[in-house]
Amino acid sequence: MAKDPAFLFYASDFLTGTMFMSNEQLGIYIRLLCSQHQHGGLIDKTSFNSLVGQHDIVKNKFIETESGFYNERLAIEMHKRTKKSNNLSNTAKEVWAKRKAEKNTIVLQSYNDTNTKLKENDTNVIRIEDVNEIEIINENINENKTKIKKALIPNFDEFLEYAKTKEPNVDSSDLKLKYDSWLESDWSINRSGKYQKIVYWKSTLLNTLPYIKKLTVSSGPQKAQRNQYL
Numbered sequence: 001m002a003k004d005p006a007f008l009f010y011a012s013d014f015l016t017g018t019m020f021m022s023n024e025q026l027g028i029y030i031r032l033l034c035s036q037h038q039h040g041g042l043i044d045k046t047s048f049n050s051l052v053g054q055h056d057i058v059k060n061k062f063i064e065t066e067s068g069f070y071n072e073r074l075a076i077e078m079h080k081r082t083k084k085s086n087n088l089s090n091t092a093k094e095v096w097a098k099r100k101a102e103k104n105t106i107v108l109q110s111y112n113d114t115n116t117k118l119k120e121n122d123t124n125v126i127r128i129e130d131v132n133e134i135e136i137i138n139e140n141i142n143e144n145k146t147k148i149k150k151a152l153i154p155n156f157d158e159f160l161e162y163a164k165t166k167e168p169n170v171d172s173s174d175l176k177l178k179y180d181s182w183l184e185s186d187w188s189i190n191r192s193g194k195y196q197k198i199v200y201w202k203s204t205l206l207n208t209l210p211y212i213k214k215l216t217v218s219s220g221p222q223k224a225q226r227n228q229y230l
Contacts (some may be wrong), residue, residue: 004085007037008077009178021057029058033074041075042068066210067166075203082199153187156202162202163209171213178208 001170028051035043043062050067052059139197154162159179163170182188188195190202198204 003038004078004081007074007081008208010046013073017061020118025055025058028052028055029061031060032069036074037078041200042074042206043077044068046221065207067206070203079199083197152201153183159201159205163205165214166206167209167214169214169216170209171215174213178212 018029019028031053032043032048040123042065045064045068048062062071068112156176156179160170160175162173182198185195187198187201189198
């Protein structure tokens with residue numbers, strides 16, 4: 001899926017929220033928002049700190065995680081836009097499927113005779129092979145929908161590999177428990193008692209990593225010991 005080229009910009013909210021920023025700080029703030037949008041919802045700490053410098057008023061607009069910074073309002077708007085885009089895509093697929101089925105469907109008609117018989121030479125009669133073809137088309141459509149849905153969820157190997165690029169000492173066993181819990185809740189996370197679908201699983205994982213156990217290796221010959229990240 002292509003990267004989303006834009007996000008909604010609320011002019012009134014922006015002016016209110018940046019009223020006490022200088023023009024330089026406004027420029028830094030805009031660049032950081034664009035960077036978050038174009039880099040999957042998270043700005044790495046090195047890039048963020050080098051751009052923000054001593055401008056605390058700008059830094060306070062972002063939430064810090066172990067792997068970087070993000071603006072919460074922008075993250076919400078990105079999620080809304082992605083959800084809307086997915087809904088439009090699903091609607092388009094359903095319309096296409098309906099038109100495809102209609103094209104391959106032959107309307108049943110009967111003659112108004114005493115027995116309401118269908119003439120064998122009537123071209124509007126549904127034939128067995130036509131019914132089979134329609135069933136195959138519908139099966140393929142359902143199968144494709146299932147594949148699209150599954151494609152949004154990584155397997156655990158991919159999940160673990162990405163986690164290790166951000167936290168090499170992550171406890172894979174504890175991470176597996178978290179991965180399984182998301183699968184059991186239909187790839188959703190619990191926020192304030194409500195389950196929300198995971199759209200950007202990498203960003204969600206980055207926000208979750210600080211709460212996953214880490215493995216600490218001692219300097220002696222002892223084996224690696226588990227240590228809860230604080």
